[in-house]
Amino acid sequence: MGALDEGHFCEELENGVKLEDPETFAIEDAVRVLLQGLGEDVNREGIRKTPLRVAKAFREGTRGYRQKVKDIVQGALFPEAGLDKSIGNAGGAGGLVLVRDLDLFSYCESCLLPFQVKCHVGYVPSGQRVLGLSKLSRVSDVFAKRLQEPQRLADEICLALQSGIKPSGVAVILQCSHLRFPTLESVLLNSNQEVWSDVTVSSGSGVFKDENSDACSDFLSLLKFRGVNIKKTQTSECWCPSRISDSPSSIACSAVAPANHLMVSAVTSIIESLGEDPLRKELVGTPARFVKWLMNFKDTKLDMKLNGLGLCKIDTHKPNGVVHGNGGRMHSELNLSFWSQCEHHLLPFHGVVHIGYFCSEGFSPLPKSLLQAIVHFFGFKLQVQERLTRQIAETVSSLLGGDVMVVVEAYHTCMISRGIEKFGSNTATIAVLGRFSTDSAARAKFLAGITKAIGGS
Amino acid sequence: MGALDEGHFCEELENGVKLEDPETFAIEDAVRVLLQGLGEDVNREGIRKTPLRVAKAFREGTRGYRQKVKDIVQGALFPEAGLDKSIGNAGGAGGLVLVRDLDLFSYCESCLLPFQVKCHVGYVPSGQRVLGLSKLSRVSDVFAKRLQEPQRLADEICLALQSGIKPSGVAVILQCSHLRFPTLESVLLNSNQEVWSDVTVSSGSGVFKDENSDACSDFLSLLKFRGVNIKKTQTSECWCPSRISDSPSSIACSAVAPANHLMVSAVTSIIESLGEDPLRKELVGTPARFVKWLMNFKDTKLDMKLNGLGLCKIDTHKPNGVVHGNGGRMHSELNLSFWSQCEHHLLPFHGVVHIGYFCSEGFSPLPKSLLQAIVHFFGFKLQVQERLTRQIAETVSSLLGGDVMVVVEAYHTCMISRGIEKFGSNTATIAVLGRFSTDSAARAKFLAGITKAIGGS
Numbered sequence: 001m002g003a004l005d006e007g008h009f010c011e012e013l014e015n016g017v018k019l020e021d022p023e024t025f026a027i028e029d030a031v032r033v034l035l036q037g038l039g040e041d042v043n044r045e046g047i048r049k050t051p052l053r054v055a056k057a058f059r060e061g062t063r064g065y066r067q068k069v070k071d072i073v074q075g076a077l078f079p080e081a082g083l084d085k086s087i088g089n090a091g092g093a094g095g096l097v098l099v100r101d102l103d104l105f106s107y108c109e110s111c112l113l114p115f116q117v118k119c120h121v122g123y124v125p126s127g128q129r130v131l132g133l134s135k136l137s138r139v140s141d142v143f144a145k146r147l148q149e150p151q152r153l154a155d156e157i158c159l160a161l162q163s164g165i166k167p168s169g170v171a172v173i174l175q176c177s178h179l180r181f182p183t184l185e186s187v188l189l190n191s192n193q194e195v196w197s198d199v200t201v202s203s204g205s206g207v208f209k210d211e212n213s214d215a216c217s218d219f220l221s222l223l224k225f226r227g228v229n230i231k232k233t234q235t236s237e238c239w240c241p242s243r244i245s246d247s248p249s250s251i252a253c254s255a256v257a258p259a260n261h262l263m264v265s266a267v268t269s270i271i272e273s274l275g276e277d278p279l280r281k282e283l284v285g286t287p288a289r290f291v292k293w294l295m296n297f298k299d300t301k302l303d304m305k306l307n308g309l310g311l312c313k314i315d316t317h318k319p320n321g322v323v324h325g326n327g328g329r330m331h332s333e334l335n336l337s338f339w340s341q342c343e344h345h346l347l348p349f350h351g352v353v354h355i356g357y358f359c360s361e362g363f364s365p366l367p368k369s370l371l372q373a374i375v376h377f378f379g380f381k382l383q384v385q386e387r388l389t390r391q392i393a394e395t396v397s398s399l400l401g402g403d404v405m406v407v408v409e410a411y412h413t414c415m416i417s418r419g420i421e422k423f424g425s426n427t428a429t430i431a432v433l434g435r436f437s438t439d440s441a442a443r444a445k446f447l448a449g450i451t452k453a454i455g456g457s
Numbered sequence: 458m459g460a461l462d463e464g465h466f467c468e469e470l471e472n473g474v475k476l477e478d479p480e481t482f483a484i485e486d487a488v489r490v491l492l493q494g495l496g497e498d499v500n501r502e503g504i505r506k507t508p509l510r511v512a513k514a515f516r517e518g519t520r521g522y523r524q525k526v527k528d529i530v531q532g533a534l535f536p537e538a539g540l541d542k543s544i545g546n547a548g549g550a551g552g553l554v555l556v557r558d559l560d561l562f563s564y565c566e567s568c569l570l571p572f573q574v575k576c577h578v579g580y581v582p583s584g585q586r587v588l589g590l591s592k593l594s595r596v597s598d599v600f601a602k603r604l605q606e607p608q609r610l611a612d613e614i615c616l617a618l619q620s621g622i623k624p625s626g627v628a629v630i631l632q633c634s635h636l637r638f639p640t641l642e643s644v645l646l647n648s649n650q651e652v653w654s655d656v657t658v659s660s661g662s663g664v665f666k667d668e669n670s671d672a673c674s675d676f677l678s679l680l681k682f683r684g685v686n687i688k689k690t691q692t693s694e695c696w697c698p699s700r701i702s703d704s705p706s707s708i709a710c711s712a713v714a715p716a717n718h719l720m721v722s723a724v725t726s727i728i729e730s731l732g733e734d735p736l737r738k739e740l741v742g743t744p745a746r747f748v749k750w751l752m753n754f755k756d757t758k759l760d761m762k763l764n765g766l767g768l769c770k771i772d773t774h775k776p777n778g779v780v781h782g783n784g785g786r787m788h789s790e791l792n793l794s795f796w797s798q799c800e801h802h803l804l805p806f807h808g809v810v811h812i813g814y815f816c817s818e819g820f821s822p823l824p825k826s827l828l829q830a831i832v833h834f835f836g837f838k839l840q841v842q843e844r845l846t847r848q849i850a851e852t853v854s855s856l857l858g859g860d861v862m863v864v865v866e867a868y869h870t871c872m873i874s875r876g877i878e879k880f881g882s883n884t885a886t887i888a889v890l891g892r893f894s895t896d897s898a899a900r901a902k903f904l905a906g907i908t909k910a911i912g913g914s
Contacts, residue, residue, distance in 0.1 A: 046535050078503050078801075080843055083890070086854060090863075090888030091847035098885045099872075122885075130843045132801060133869060133884055134877045214897045221904035222864070222885045225911055344535075344589060386537055386587045390548035397543060406547075407679070412590060415556075420591045423880075427590055428555045428579075428679045431547030433540070440671045447678035454682055 023273040027055035030266035037263040064145030073164040076132040098122030109147035110240035114417040118175040124168035154203035169206025180241040343382035351410035356446035360401025393431035402434035480730040484512035487723035494720040521602030522732040530621040533589040555579030566604035567697035571874040575632040581625035611660035619662040626663025637698040800839035808867035813903035817858025850888035859891035
């Protein structure tokens with residue numbers, strides 16, 4: 001019981017695979033290489049157990065490799081009568097069954113990041129047998145918990161159900177959302193970047209094979225009247241944002257900076273430890289893409305980043321301009337987007353930052369672009385949300401003379417994936433400096449301003 | 458690997474407790490007594506393994522009795538700086554942290570049914586330490602997975618976090634929803650019954666102890682601007698619908714029909730097997746309430762129920778009226794509510810039924826009240842959704858001459874609780890008889906009518 005912090009639950013979820021196995025150790029070693037490549041001290045207390053946490057998350061998140069559909073379906077097929085004398089389709093013979101809105105997550109085979117899946121899965125029973133409803137979810141999850149790509153995921157779920165329960169047909173529609181993680185450079189040029197890459201895919205067997213069949217039409221109607229409007233199935237080729245940016249001019253798979261080769265090898269070994277073949281066509285470029293993405297979070301000093309990029313010069317030790325005489329007025333900049341990386345799990349979190357401040361005498365308001373730049377700079381490193389909040393507040397405070405309030409709202413990939421899977425949950429953190437820490441009316445005014453701006457009730 | 462059907466996953470989730478333990482066997486025995494009390498053949502294939510499934514669900518759903526908060530929090534407290542020189546609160550010293558919208562489920566101690574919880578939990582760090590975000594969810598879940606009542610659940614989460622991480626304060630707000638399960642008699646008199654019993658409770662320690670404190674005000678503001686508007690905390694006394702109906706005139710705890718005493722004892726033994734004291738004040742009436750509720754699903758013949766209640770007389774062998782000459786027109790009755798009981802898990806499912814039909818020659822349209830009554834009669838028994846759909850279709854067809862289409866949409870408690878926890882998922886089933894099985898235009902017209910009526914896109 002030496003690793004109770006995160007292990008206690010994950011062990012239970014590990015589906016029969018002991019965490020003290022060679023694969024887990026191998027991933028831990030690989031993650032240490034990655035952390036060193038990021039310039040981190042692997043003995044720092046906050047990240048000391050990150051290799052173990054990442055290994056657990058990967059092993060648990062790809063447990064589908066170690067699960068068999070037969071084990072799930074076996075014993076969960078129940079005898080169920082069809083129609084007795086009437087003409088038609090119902091019950092265990094021909095009556096369409098559809099489970100809608102199953103929240104799943106899977107791992108993108110192109111970049112190793114988790115992506116979200118809204119899964120709709122149905123079948124037409126035959127042979128007077130129906131499947132326990134939860135098994136449609138369980139079977140879908142077996143294939144979600146692998147390195148995947150949306151269309152293959154849909155096809156594998158469909159095929160597995162078709163061969164496992166031998167119905168008249170199976171239909172699967174997946175609405176997949178993949179976080180689009182920009183680079184620091186691109187986000188500084190354009191902060192209004194799309195957050196999600198979305199794709200809808202479908203797969204059908206038997207009576208659902210023909211997209212124009214009556215069965216497909218019924219299936220889509222049943223989705224439609226609960227607000228799920230499947231416009232048109234798209235191919236998911238190149239849906240992964242890191243593949244889209246695989247342009248010849250960017251760092252291509254074969255052109256990784258030499259210093260990163262160790263990291264690329266480390267990621268290759270992770271893929272092997274998960275039970276995958278790193279030479280599978282779709283996985284060949286994955287280690288390089290993962291490393292390229294990860295290197296966005298290499299720690300550098302703020303000043304160096306800011307000044308190095310030549311966007312603006314900041315001298316944090318002097319007032320930043322002439323007196324504007326508006327020291328008593330509250331300024332707000334809301335909904336500044338950010339992207340960051342959870343140092344506990346090496347998984348992204350993203351959201352918005354709201355900043356409120358009073359200008360002290362001798363200081364002038366800061367341009368939105370500078371505030372947004374500061375937010376991005378503190379985002380692009382290994383972080384925890386509490387620290388990000390404090391660092392933004394302290395930096396803005398140093399530029400303005402003291403009275404600053406920062407609210408960060410974030411969706412954490414580590415909360416929707418791993419064993420926790422709390423889809424829809426989100427985290428808010430606050431830092432209050434100077435006047436905001438004592439003036440509750442100022443704080444309330446700033447918070448009410450956020451509610452008004454973003455349309456909360 | 459003898460019980461792979463449902464056991465495969467549940468074993469992993471059982472958190473170190475083997476399913477082949479005396480407690481699980483004891484619950485299985487008790488469930489067999491309940492099934493016999495319902496007049497069911499415990500060897501019928503569909504319910505043969507129901508005792509095992511119910512035992513697993515109960516044991517897994519109350520695993521919190523076997524978990525320790527210390528094990529979860531230990532090792533997940535990370536050093537995190539507060540403010541260096543500035544005045545204020547941020548990071549590991551004073552910066553409010555709030556995780557919103559955690560979906561949990563718990564078991565009602567008054568009736569043993571699962572209830573849903575939208576959990577918002579936060580704290581103010583002190584001592585330069587922050588807790589891994591997922592632990593707020595994990596700790597909350599330890600207490601949710603017990604026999605609970607909303608206010609106690611909030612208090613226990615609050616107290617456990619306060620003593621586990623020793624912050625400046627902890628705040629918990631729970632929005633709880635309990636299915637209101639009517640009796641067949643009450644629903645026949647009034648079909649528009651409320652589906653949910655809702656209550657919002659809160660608990661605060663340290664800086665959140667005073668509801669008018671600045672900390673509480675910040676906390677509520679952070680909820681408000683994501684649309685969570687906590688009006689006022691209510692007490693959760695008597696929130697359980699089965700307690701509300703504990704009127705002196707109804708079957709009170711002490712006045713159970715003698716034949717049910719065996720069932721009441723069986724439920725008492727289940728509570729004991731879960732590790733609870735059946736003599737705990739709040740649990741004393743629970744077995745009788747559970748049995749009373751369960752007996753709603755005792756199987757009886759439709760004709761007997763219909764005629765027995767004297768609501769209407771149906772002769773299913775003859776046309777039900779004079780010719781109306783409207784055999785070519787489609788009739789629809791949409792959103793007929795239903796409540797039913799999943800025979801695989803002894804857990805409720807509920808939703809709506811949409812019925813479309815053509816009248817054959819010699820038949821006249823059926824009054825909505827009769828269709829609604831038929832729906833209720835087939836709901837109030839141990840069911841699976843596929844069978845419910847078929848039975849409604851066949852019965853309506855026998856009254857109308859053949860051309861009937863039935864769509865059932867349902868939320869299954871067994872899909873949001875147990876190990877699966879697919880909050881928000883729902884299931885649709887179809888039965889098509891006669892003309893509807895061949896006339897795809899008629900089918901499409903009926904389905905489009907549903908979309909239009911219920912405002913889907």
